Amino acid sequence: MTLPRQPDQALPAIAAGLGKRYRRGWALRETSLVIPKNRIVALVGPNGAGKSTLMGLITGLLSPTTGGITVFGDQPTGRGLHPAVSYLAQQKPLYQQLTVAETLKLGARTNPTWDQHYAEYLVAQGAVPMEAKVGTLSGGQRTRVALALALGKRPGLLLLDEPLADLDPLARETVLRTLVTEARTQGITVLLSSHVLAELEGVCDHLVLLHKGRVLLAGDVSRLGAGGTPLGVLAMNRMREAVREDAA
Numbered sequence: 001m002t003l004p005r006q007p008d009q010a011l012p013a014i015a016a017g018l019g020k021r022y023r024r025g026w027a028l029r030e031t032s033l034v035i036p037k038n039r040i041v042a043l044v045g046p047n048g049a050g051k052s053t054l055m056g057l058i059t060g061l062l063s064p065t066t067g068g069i070t071v072f073g074d075q076p077t078g079r080g081l082h083p084a085v086s087y088l089a090q091q092k093p094l095y096q097q098l099t100v101a102e103t104l105k106l107g108a109r110t111n112p113t114w115d116q117h118y119a120e121y122l123v124a125q126g127a128v129p130m131e132a133k134v135g136t137l138s139g140g141q142r143t144r145v146a147l148a149l150a151l152g153k154r155p156g157l158l159l160l161d162e163p164l165a166d167l168d169p170l171a172r173e174t175v176l177r178t179l180v181t182e183a184r185t186q187g188i189t190v191l192l193s194s195h196v197l198a199e200l201e202g203v204c205d206h207l208v209l210l211h212k213g214r215v216l217l218a219g220d221v222s223r224l225g226a227g228g229t230p231l232g233v234l235a236m237n238r239m240r241e242a243v244r245e246d247a248a
C-alpha cells in the first residue's frame with residue numbers, strides 16, 4: 001500500500017494574496033486568505049462571486065494577475081496539479097466507455113501516490129459494481145467513482161467544485177458523510193464549494209465567503225460564530241450586510 005504524502009505540518013494548506021482579472025474585469029480583488037491544514041472548508045458566495053476562479057488558481061489551471069498563491073508552501077506550476085492536490089470539478093472527469101475497474105487502473109497509471117486498496121474500498125462501500133461501464137452508472141454512483149479516483153491519489157488537499165449538484169438529497173448526504181469520515185481519519189484538507197448552505201452545516205468547520213470577488217468572511221466557524229451561530233446564518237447575515245453596503 002502506498003503511504004499517503006505528508007505535507008509539511010508547519011505550512012498552511014493554502015496561502016494567497018492575489019487578484020485575478022479576466023478580459024471583462026476583475027473576478028477576484030485583493031484576495032487575502034490563509035487556510036490551515038485539516039479543515040473542511042465551505043467555499044460559498046453568490047453566482048459570479050469568484051469561487052471557481054479561486055479553485056482554478058489553487059490548481060494552477062489559472063494564474064493570478066497580481067500577487068501569488070502557495071499550496072503547502074509551493075507555487076502552482078501551471079503544468080498539472082500539485083502532487084498533494086486532487087480536484088473534482090462539477091463535470092466529473094470520467095470516461096463513459098471505461099468500466100469502474102478500468103477507471104481505477106487509469107488512476108493508478110497517472111498517480112504515483114495511488115492507493116488501489118483504498119480506491120477499491122471506497123467504490124465497494126458505495127456498492128458500485130467494478131465491471132459496470134461508467135456510462136451506465138447512476139449520478140450518485142458516478143460521483144462515488146469520481147470521489148474514489150480523487151481520494152485514491154491520497155491527497156493532502158481535496159478541491160470539490162459543487163460536486164453534489166446532480167445528486168438527490170439522500171445521495172448527497174451519503175457522499176458527504178463518506179467525505180467527512182475520510183477527511184477526518186486521513187487528515188485531508190477539503191475545500192468544498194456549494195450553493196446549498198444547509199448541506200454544509202455540521203460538515204464544514206471553516207468558512208470562506210466570497211462576494212463580488214472579495215473575501216467577506218474567512219476563518220474557523222467556531223471563531224466566526226462565537227455564540228454558536230451556524231455557518232449558514234453567518235454567511236447569509238454577512239451577505240445581506242454586503243448587499244446593503246453596496247446599495248448605500
Ligand SMILES: Nc1ncnc2c1ncn2[C@@H]1O[C@H](COP(=O)(O)OP(=O)(O)OP(=O)(O)O)[C@@H](O)[C@H]1O
Nearest residue numbers: 022023024027045046047048049050051052053054
Ligand atoms: N473564463 C472567463 N472569462 C471571462 N470572465 C470569466 C471567466 N470565468 C469567470 N469569469 C467571470 O469572473 C467572475 C467570477 O466567476 P466564477 O466562475 O469564478 O464565479 P463563481 O462564484 O464560481 O460562480 P457560480 O456560483 O455561478 O459558479 C464572473 O463575473 C464571471 O463572469
